[in-house]
Amino acid sequence: QVQLVQSGSELKEPGASVKVSCRASGYTFTTYAMHWVRQAPGQGLEWMGWINTNTGDATYAQGFTGRFVFSLDTSVSTAYLQISSLKAEDTAVYYCARVGGNGYYLSWFDTWGQGTLVTVSS
Amino acid sequence: DIVMTQSPDSLTVSLGERATVNCKSSQSVLHSSNNKNYLAWYQQKPGQPPKLVIYWASTRESGVPDRFGGSGSGTDFSLTISSLQAEDVAVYYCQQYYSSPLTFGGGTKVEIK
Numbered sequence: 045q046v047q048l049v050q051s052g053s054e055l056k057e058p059g060a061s062v063k064v065s066c067r068a069s070g071y072t073f074t075t076y077a078m079h080w081v082r083q084a085p086g087q088g089l090e091w092m093g094w095i096n097t098n099t100g101d102a103t104y105a106q107g108f109t110g111r112f113v114f115s116l117d118t119s120v121s122t123a124y125l126q127i128s129s130l131k132a133e134d135t136a137v138y139y140c141a142r143v144g145g146n147g148y149y150l151s152w153f154d155t156w157g158q159g160t161l162v163t164v165s166s
Numbered sequence: 167d168i169v170m171t172q173s174p175d176s177l178t179v180s181l182g183e184r185a186t187v188n189c190k191s192s193q194s195v196l197h198s199s200n201n202k203n204y205l206a207w208y209q210q211k212p213g214q215p216p217k218l219v220i221y222w223a224s225t226r227e228s229g230v231p232d233r234f235g236g237s238g239s240g241t242d243f244s245l246t247i248s249s250l251q252a253e254d255v256a257v258y259y260c261q262q263y264y265s266s267p268l269t270f271g272g273g274t275k276v277e278i279k
Contacts, residue, residue, distance in 0.1 A: 089261075
């Protein structure tokens with residue numbers, strides 16, 4: 045079955061970096077766009093952007109440029125989210141989410157990772 | 167950007183009764199090329215990732231009970247749970263995928279009375 049498995053929780057100090065992984069299985073990784081969604085504690089869902097799993101081209105939502113980088117390792121069907129210069133307000137659960145339908149990036153999300161809690165605190 | 171506004175913020179319904187969540191988009195998400203509404207609904211239970219319930223505004227995802235129904239077109243949409251069950255307690259989010267940036271509604275918390 046289609047599955048996205050993310051890396052475990054992280055506790056980081058302000059100014060540090062973190063890299064979250066999202067390993068896909070059960071389908072051809074390069075056929076479906078992958079998105080990232082943030083959920084701050086007690087808050088709603090916020091779209092961060094997406095990465096074309098065929099070309100590696102990434103598109104970032106406003107507010108997620110500069111310190112946020114999406115990347116891929118297609119050899120292991122894995123997408124990554126790296127956040128640098130971490131701030132307390134980056135504390136959130138980060139989800140990867142696969143698009144549904146024919147894989148085009150403008151789509152619903154039919155499969156979600158379990159989420160990775162990143163806590164930024166000194 | 168398309169702003170998605172949900173109402174109410176929270177909803178308390180008796181077991182077996184109908185629950186309706188509303189979602190309004192700041193511009194139409196109905197695509198003229200295929201006459202489809204680019205609107206999805208998700209269910210999120212505490213400590214879990216969101217789960218897809220409805221896409222194309224009214225198409226139920228495989229495995230979702232038929233008590234869940236989506237309706238509406240253009241800018242006004244609803245998610246209806248025809249007979250609320252205990253396991254339906256969750257926060258529900260609408261999402262438009264008509265244009266980038268993809269945007270979510272603020273969520274509606276559904277609880278049992």
